[in-house]
Amino acid sequence: MLNRTADTLLIYIFTGFLSSLSNATCNEIFDFIIIGGGTAGLTIANRLTELPHITVAVIEAGDKVFNNPNVTDTDKFTVALGTPIDWQYKSTNQTYAAGQKVSCPAGKALGGTSTINGMTWVRGEKAQIDSWETIGNEGWSWDELFPYYKKSENFIVPSPAQLAAGASYNSVDHGESGPLKTGYHPELLNGSLHGLVETAWKSLGIPSTIDANGGDVRGFTVEQQTLDPDANVREDAARAFYYPFQDRTNLHIYLNTTATKVIWASNDGDAIADGVEVTSLNGTVSTINARREVILSAGSLRSPAILELSGIGNQNILDKFGIPSKIVLPGVGENLIDQPNNAIIYNSSTIFNGTTGYVTYATAADFHMGLPSADDLPIWAKQVAAANNYAVNASSLEYLFKVQSELLKSVANAEVFLSTGKGLGLPPSGFLATAFWLLMPFSRGSVHIVSSDPLAYPIINPNYFLVDYDLKIQAAITKWVREFWMTAPMSSLASEISPGYKTLPANATDAQYIEWAKTSSAMMPRRLGGVVDNRLKVYGTANLRVVDASVIPFQISGHLTATIYAIAEKAADLIKADIK
Ligand SMILES: Cc1cc2nc3c(=O)[nH]c(=O)nc-3n(C[C@H](O)[C@H](O)[C@H](O)COP(=O)(O)OP(=O)(O)OC[C@H]3O[C@@H](n4cnc5c(N)ncnc54)[C@H](O)[C@@H]3O)c2cc1C
Ligand SMILES: *[C@@H]1O[C@H](CO)[C@@H](O)[C@H](O)[C@H]1NC(C)=O
Ligand SMILES: *[C@@H]1O[C@H](CO)[C@@H](O)[C@H](O)[C@H]1NC(C)=O
Ligand SMILES: *[C@@H]1O[C@H](CO)[C@@H](O)[C@H](O)[C@H]1NC(C)=O
Ligand SMILES: *[C@@H]1O[C@H](CO)[C@@H](O)[C@H](O)[C@H]1NC(C)=O
Ligand SMILES: *[C@@H]1O[C@H](CO)[C@@H](O)[C@H](O)[C@H]1NC(C)=O
Ligand SMILES: *[C@@H]1O[C@H](CO)[C@@H](O)[C@H](O)[C@H]1NC(C)=O
Ligand SMILES: *[C@@H]1O[C@H](CO)[C@@H](O)[C@H](O)[C@H]1NC(C)=O
Ligand SMILES: *[C@@H]1O[C@H](CO)[C@@H](O)[C@H](O)[C@H]1NC(C)=O
Ligand SMILES: *[C@@H]1O[C@H](CO)[C@@H](O)[C@H](O)[C@H]1NC(C)=O
Numbered sequence: 001m002l003n004r005t006a007d008t009l010l011i012y013i014f015t016g017f018l019s020s021l022s023n024a025t026c027n028e029i030f031d032f033i034i035i036g037g038g039t040a041g042l043t044i045a046n047r048l049t050e051l052p053h054i055t056v057a058v059i060e061a062g063d064k065v066f067n068n069p070n071v072t073d074t075d076k077f078t079v080a081l082g083t084p085i086d087w088q089y090k091s092t093n094q095t096y097a098a099g100q101k102v103s104c105p106a107g108k109a110l111g112g113t114s115t116i117n118g119m120t121w122v123r124g125e126k127a128q129i130d131s132w133e134t135i136g137n138e139g140w141s142w143d144e145l146f147p148y149y150k151k152s153e154n155f156i157v158p159s160p161a162q163l164a165a166g167a168s169y170n171s172v173d174h175g176e177s178g179p180l181k182t183g184y185h186p187e188l189l190n191g192s193l194h195g196l197v198e199t200a201w202k203s204l205g206i207p208s209t210i211d212a213n214g215g216d217v218r219g220f221t222v223e224q225q226t227l228d229p230d231a232n233v234r235e236d237a238a239r240a241f242y243y244p245f246q247d248r249t250n251l252h253i254y255l256n257t258t259a260t261k262v263i264w265a266s267n268d269g270d271a272i273a274d275g276v277e278v279t280s281l282n283g284t285v286s287t288i289n290a291r292r293e294v295i296l297s298a299g300s301l302r303s304p305a306i307l308e309l310s311g312i313g314n315q316n317i318l319d320k321f322g323i324p325s326k327i328v329l330p331g332v333g334e335n336l337i338d339q340p341n342n343a344i345i346y347n348s349s350t351i352f353n354g355t356t357g358y359v360t361y362a363t364a365a366d367f368h369m370g371l372p373s374a375d376d377l378p379i380w381a382k383q384v385a386a387a388n389n390y391a392v393n394a395s396s397l398e399y400l401f402k403v404q405s406e407l408l409k410s411v412a413n414a415e416v417f418l419s420t421g422k423g424l425g426l427p428p429s430g431f432l433a434t435a436f437w438l439l440m441p442f443s444r445g446s447v448h449i450v451s452s453d454p455l456a457y458p459i460i461n462p463n464y465f466l467v468d469y470d471l472k473i474q475a476a477i478t479k480w481v482r483e484f485w486m487t488a489p490m491s492s493l494a495s496e497i498s499p500g501y502k503t504l505p506a507n508a509t510d511a512q513y514i515e516w517a518k519t520s521s522a523m524m525p526r527r528l529g530g531v532v533d534n535r536l537k538v539y540g541t542a543n544l545r546v547v548d549a550s551v552i553p554f555q556i557s558g559h560l561t562a563t564i565y566a567i568a569e570k571a572a573d574l575i576k577a578d579i580k
Contacts, residue, residue: 028057028287028288028289029288029289029290029291030055030056030057030252030288030289030290030291031048031054031055031056031290031291031292031293032048032290032293032294032295032575033056033057033058033059033275033276033288033289033290033293033294034056034057034058034294034297035059035259035276035294035295035296035297035298035303035306036058036059036060036061036112036296036299036303036548037058037059037060037110037111037112037237037238037242037255038060038107038111038112038114038237038297038298038299038548039111039112039237039548039549039561039564039565039568040112040297040547040549040564040565040567040568040571041058041060041112041237041295041297041547041548041568042058042110042111042112042237042238042240042241043237043241043564043565043569044547044568044571044572045058045241045242045251046179046241046245047568047569047572047573047576048575048576049245049248049250049251051250051576051579052250053250054250054579055250055252056250056251057252057253057254057288058252058253058254059254059257059258059259059276059288060109060110060253060254060255060257061108061256061257061259062085062107062110062256063109063255063256064110064238065085065109065110065111065236066238066239066243068080068085068109070083070085070116071085071109071115071116071236072233072234073234074119074185074186074227074232074233074234074355075422077119080115080116081105081116082103082105084108085107085108085109085116086105086106086116087106087301087302087457088103088105089103089104089105089106089301089460090102090103090104090460091103091104091461091462092459092460092461094462094463094465095463095466096443096464096465096471096518097464097465097518097519098519100519102462102464104301104460104462106299106301106302109238110242110253110255111236111237111238111239112236112237112299113299114226114236114238114561115234115236115237117559117561118559119227119234119235120223120224120225120359120417120559121182121223121224121225121226121559121561121562122213122217122223122224122359122559122562123212123213123215123217123556123562123563123566124556124557124562124563125215125217125410125411125412125556125557125558126142126215126216127407127411128407128411128554128556128557129141129142129145129556130142131403131404131407131553131554132552132553132554134403135399135400135553137534138534139534140534142215144570145563145567146215148565148570148573149175149213149562149563149565149566150173150175150178151175151178151566151569152175152178152180152569153174153175153176153178153182154177154178154180154181154182155169155171155175155176155182156181156182156183156184156228156230157183158183158184159229161188161190162184162186162188162229164190165188165190165222166188166194166195166222166358167184167188167222168208168210168211168221168222169211169213169224170210170211170214172214173211173213173214174213179240179241179244180226180235180237180240180565181226181227181228181229181235181240182224182225182226182227183224183225183228183229184222184225185225185227185229186229187354187355187422188354188355188356189353189354189355189356189420190354191352191354193356193420194222194356194358196489196490196493197358197418197490198220199489200484200488200489200490201220201484203487204487205366206218206219206220206360206362206366207220209221209361212224212361212558213562217361217411217412217557217558218361218363218411218412219360219361220358220360221358221359221360222356222357222359223357223358223359226561237565254278254288256280256281257279257280257281258278258279258454258455259276259277259278259298260276260277260285260306260454260455261277261306261310261311261454262275262276262277262294262310262544263276263277263287263289264310264311264326269542271326271327271541271544272541272542272543273294273541273542273543273544274289274290275287275289275294276288276290276294279454279455290543292543293543293544293545293575294543294544295544295545295546295547295571295575296538296545296546296547297546298548299548299549299550300336300447300548300549300550301460302458303546303548303550304332304333304447304448304458304550305447305458307329307332307333307538308323308332308333308448308449309323309449309452311323311324311325311326311327312326312327312329312332312538312540312541313328313329313332313333313448314329314330314332314391314448315330317333317448317449321449322452323452326540327538327539327540327541329539330391330392331391333391333446333447333448333458334388334391334392334444334446335392335444335446336444336445336460336462336463337441337444337445337554337555338441338445338462338464339437339438339439340437340438340464340465340470340474340517341435341437342436342474342478342516342517342520343433343434343436343498344433344434344436344478344482344485344496344498344499345431345432345433345496345497345498346431346432346433346494346495346496346497347430347431347432347497348430348431348432348493348494348495349430350430350493351429352420352421352422352430352432353420353422354422355420355422356419357417357419358417358418358419359415359416359417359418360415360418361412361415361416361439361557362412362414362480363408363410363411363412363413364408364413364473366414366480367414367477367479367480368476368480369413369472369473369476371405372401372405372408372442372469376469377398377401377402377405378394378398380397380401380442380467381394381395381397381398381401382394383466384397384443384463384467385397387444387463388445388446388463391446392444397444400553400554403554404440404442407554408440411440412439412557413438413440413473414436414438414439414473414477414480415437415557416434416477416481416484417435418433418434419432419433419434419435420432421433430494432493432494434481434484436477436478436481437477438470438473438474438477439555439557440554440555441464441467441470441473441555442470443462443463443464443467443470444463445461445462445463445464446461446463447459447460447461465518471514471518472510472514475510475514475516475517476513478513478516478517479508479510479513482496482506486506499516499520503516504516536571536574545571545575547567547568547571548564552564552567
């Protein structure tokens with residue numbers, strides 16, 4: 001989402017709306033085709049079909065999961081991972097993370113990754129969203145996006161019992177009439193744990209936050225979630241944006257249907273998307289035509305591959321697989337940024353029966369980590385450019401790193417999530433766990449096709465810890481999380497069982513922390529990658545947009561769905577403005 005003057009990362013540029021009546025070669029034709037019925041895709045489908053004269057088709061590789069308990073059960077996070085509703089992508093061996101091959105889950109169902117994710121609802125920092133405009137995306141700032149954050153949301157205010165258990169909110173930060181229910185877990189733990197955790201963080205200088213969704217996330221809070229607290233059911237994109245609207249006759253969903261590439265009209269000038277080639281489960285290949293636009297919302301691990309299969313991307317990659325080049329855009333599939341994750345597990349003699357979802361966001365200063373120096377940035381930029389075959393050049397990266405480095409002075413760069421066994425989908429037990437993430441890594445990876453076979457999985461390389469500073473941050477967070485557990489009253493509540501002091505001594509050196517962080521990252525990925533222009537159009541096309549996680553230029557100190565819903569809401573308005 002960078003403009004051309006900013007650097008090569010700007011791969012997608014808006015070139016003006018063009019409404020072309022296509023030469024339909026097939027009887028299935030719609031005004032808009034959305035590839036991917038996921039988090040972003042269903043939001044746009046919903047908003048576009050508010051216009052009764054507009055027809056929309058959504059192409060989704062997965063099926064409906066309306067009654068799948070692995071989706072609906074609010075206590076079953078991670079249960080669906082590795083089942084058929086997860087694409088089950090794998091990364092390449094991670095050279096800088098002890099060679100680990102990491103699982104890259106992604107939802108394959110109507111509702112996309114929102115059907116299998118951790119349901120945390122947090123937008124990120126105001127300064128982070130403002131930085132999108134800084135790097136050249138006019139119209140993309142916190143103030144511009146804030147109404148859209150609220151538009152998607154139907155915040156269910158906490159019950160008195162939930163308030164007593166630590167829930168708190170600012171009503172000005174929430175929408176209460178959008179389609180997506182959010183709120184607090186109905187089984188929020190109502191015992192003493194909240195106060196104990198709060199006290200320990202306070203001793204470490206971390207204040208409590210009333211509401212992390214107002215653009216300032218630093219502090220300790222009880223997480224808000226994408227769920228329906230009354231029904232105690234996960235609120236995924238389909239439950240919010242599709243099922244209540246499924247009788248709209250201008251909305252058609254193709255399930256079990258994989259989009260393989262965009263079909264182009266033969267014309268001069270900007271490329272015009274005529275339709276989409278799809279493959280059904282039985283192997284039948286057919287075409288669905290678009291009168292107005294094709295919108296790519298297949299997620300950050302798949303949208304770049306669909307662009308490449310459609311002839312948009314790095315010429316070398318397209319040539320290697322004999323794909324005729326339509327538009328040369330070397331940035332496609334680059335700038336994949338993912339947040340590495342580790343966990344420490346404790347055992348307590350007290351059995352905590354409810355769920356928790358306590359989160360703490362902290363800046364580098366909070367966890368005793370220095371900021372990058374100005375000298376570091378050009379070195380890292382060269383290193384990252386080289387690791388990605390210079391698809392994005394070092395001077396472009398250095399510019400982005402400067403913006404990121406400036407942000408790190410104020411924004412949270414660590415998230416620490418504390419949960420009971422139940423909150424982790426385990427039976428009630430004495431388990432308490434902290435999972436923690438580095439939020440704004442400098443490392444960058446890529447995702448590309450490895451074959452011209454459109455059903456082959458792309459090759460995913462997040463390049464975890466490519467930049468040494470990222471590893472130092474993750475080690476510093478680890479050390480700080482242990483400091484928390486060693487602080488009263490936590491110190492007398494629980495004892496560490498993983499990694500345990502035998503593996504990682506209480507007095508471990510920084511080098512030992514670094515080694516541990518590198519070798520034991522669970523790497524629960526939250527990835528994003530790629531970039532677009534300020535109307536989300538693919539550079540050189542008249543009518544192909546990308547709207548999903550892959551348009552976000554930097555990681556955020558939050559989780560992605562809130563921001564993806566807001567982006568999709570805004571994209572729908574941009575598209576509607578072009579219709580009239
Ligand atoms: C394990 C995990 C936990 C997470 N936890 C949280 C969390 O707690 N809170 C949070 O906010 N975010 C979380 N996230 C991130 C968040 O859920 C995702 O970033 C977000 O849902 C992605 O939205 P999207 O629209 O970009 O893609 P998706 O929602 O993944 O949608 C893409 C859709 O496209 C479909 N598709 C892909 N390729 C094709 C094709 N070729 N043809 C047809 N259809 C196709 C997919 O099946 C999918 O339905 C988590 C992510 C993961 C993996
Ligand atoms: C890097 O890429 C940008 C954007 O394409 C370009 O303007 C700049 O000249 C490039 N810099 C170098 C040193 O090649
Ligand atoms: C739910 O997940 C479990 C594995 O965790 C799997 O065995 C089961 O088949 C899944 N259920 C459905 C309905 O997919
Ligand atoms: C990845 O790592 C595995 C196990 O360490 C090894 O067997 C395999 O050869 C590696 N693959 C590549 C492409 O290096
Ligand atoms: C506390 O939580 C338990 C289990 O979630 C519930 O049974 C009980 O009613 C709750 N008590 C209060 C006062 O909310
Ligand atoms: C999708 O495919 C699955 C697996 O073959 C099948 O069980 C299901 O009925 C199909 N759904 C639709 C809507 O055709
Ligand atoms: C394959 O599946 C598609 C979609 O369900 C259907 O329209 C088509 O008739 C099927 N073709 C064959 C040969 O079974
Ligand atoms: C956890 O603590 C309980 C009670 O103190 C104890 O019985 C149990 O053995 C411990 N479990 C582990 C894995 O340490
Ligand atoms: C949790 O439930 C168990 C039995 O179900 C009970 O013995 C225990 O006291 C409860 N723990 C708390 C903290 O309420
Ligand atoms: C850590 O403590 C152990 C004993 O508790 C001691 O043997 C060791 O030297 C200490 N290591 C460091 C780095 O201080």
